Amino acid sequence: MAEIEDYAMETINKLKYIDSYLARNSNQALARREQFVEQVKSAVQSKIHSDSIDAPISSWIIRWKAKLYPARFRFHLSPVGILALIILATAILFTGAGITYAAAQVSGPLDALYPLKLAGEDVRLHLVKNTMYKFDLLLEFVDRRVDEAINLEQAGEQIPEVVIIRLQEQVDNLFQLAASVDTPELIKALNRLQLHVNLNIKRISLAAQRHSNDTVSTYDRLQVLFATHLDLIQSGLRNPEGFRQQIHHGDVFPTRSPRSSTMTPDVSNGPVKSFGVPQCENCTPMPGNTQADSTKGTFEVKSMPENRQSQESGSSSTPVCEQCEPQPTREQQRPGGTTRPESGGNQGETHGTNHP
C-alpha cells in the first residue's frame, strides 16, 4: 500500500482536514449514556425474570447454549463455510456408514457386526419392489446362510440359532413370493428354487463328508430342512394351485406337520446339534441315504426296501414317522386284541366289528 500512499499523499493529507469533527455535546452524550444504562438494566431484569418464571423454550435453549457454549469459543462461519461444513459432515457420515456396512458384509454369525449385515439385507429387500428381483435377492441370502453355516462348521464353531431361523424365514419368504405370482412365473420360480435347494444339499453333503462325525448332526439338520422344502417345491410343481392354497393358508409344510414342529429351531436352547426327536429314515433324507444327481438337478431319497419290509411285518427296528407307520386298528390298541386283515387297500380303516 506504500506506493498508493506515496502518489496519493496529497489526497490523504486533504482527507485529514475532516479530522476536525463536530464536538460532542456533553449533556446530550450524558443523556444517551443514561438511556443505554436504562436499557441494560431492563435487559438484566428481563434475564432475571426469565430465569425465575416459566420462560419459553427458546430462551432456555439460548441460556443453556450460552452456558455450555460460551461466546469466546464460538466461531463465526460464513454461509460458504457453513455449507462446506455440512458437506464435510455429510461426507464423513456417509463414508463412516459405508465402511461399517462394508465391514458388516464380510462378518460371520459370531461377529458383532452380523446383526448389521442382517439389517442391511432387510433394507435391501424392502427397497426392492419387483417380486422376481426380490426372489433372486432372497435366493442369494439363502446361499449366504448356507455358506455361513458351512464356514462355521469348518471352523469348529457351533451354528447359532439365528442362522437357522433366518434361513427358515428366508425360504418361507421365497415360498410366499412364489405363491404371489402367476402360474408360469410360479413354475419358473419353483424350478429355480429347486435348483438352489439341490445345490445347497449337495454342498452340505460334500462338507459333511469332509468333516468328522461330530458335526454331522448340524449338516443333517440343514439337509433335512432343505429336503422338506424340496418336497413342497415338488408338490408345487405338480399342482401349482394346491401349492398356492397351502402357502396362502399359512401351512407351509402341511404334509409333514408333525416333523415341521420339530424343525422349528429352539432359540432358547442356543446352538442345537440335533432335533431331539428321532427322525424317520424312510421319508427323511439323511446324509447317508441321500443321492444328489447332478445331471438331473433333483434331490432323491433312496428307497429302503428292507425298512419297508420290516414295517410291513410290524417289526421295525428304526423309528418311523406317523405317515410311514401303518395306523393301528382298535383291536391292536386294545391290550391283547387281535388284528383283523384289512381290505380294500385302506390300511388305516377299522372295521365295525370292533364296536361294543
Place this chain on the structure above:
Amino acid sequence: MTYEDELLVRASQLDEETLVEIYDCYGPGLYRYAARLLADRDMAEDCVAETFKRYLDAIQRGRGPSRHLRAYLYRIAHNWITDQYRTPMTELTFEQEWVSSDEGDPSELYLQELEYHQVRAALIKLTPQQRQVLVLKFLEGWSNDEIAEALEKEVGAVKALQHRGIRAVERYLKR
C-alpha cells in the same frame, strides 16, 4: 486473555457494569467516526445509541461477538450509517462548530474550512465501503487487518477499496 476478551466474556453474561464500561470505552470513538461521516451531531448520537442497542439485543439473543468487539461495534455503526446514506443526501448542511486542533490565521482557517467541505463532499460521493475504509485507515488510524476484521473482508479487498477510494477522492477534488 486481552482486556477486550475479558469484556466480551463478562458482557455475554449481561453484566451491567461491564456493558457500561464498554459504552464508555468505545462510545466516544464511535461518535467521532459517525460525526465525521454524517456531519450531524444528532445523527451521530443516534448512531452511537443504535449501535449499543443492537449490541445489547445481540447479547440477549446469545448472538453477541466472540472476539474483536471494537470491529463488531464499528461494523454495526457502519451499517447504520450506510442505511442513512441510502436516503438522498444531496443537500448536506454542515454545522459551523468545528473543533480544530490548529489555531491560526482566520483566512487560513477559512481556506481550510473550504477545503474541508470539498473533501467531505468528495468523501460522501464514495461508495459506503470505500468511505469507511478511508475514514478508518487515515482518520481513525486502523491497520488494514483491523479494517478487514471490521468489514468482514479479506485484507486484499480492503487494500483494493482503499486504492479505489483514494483515486475517486482525487478525481472529485480535481473537478
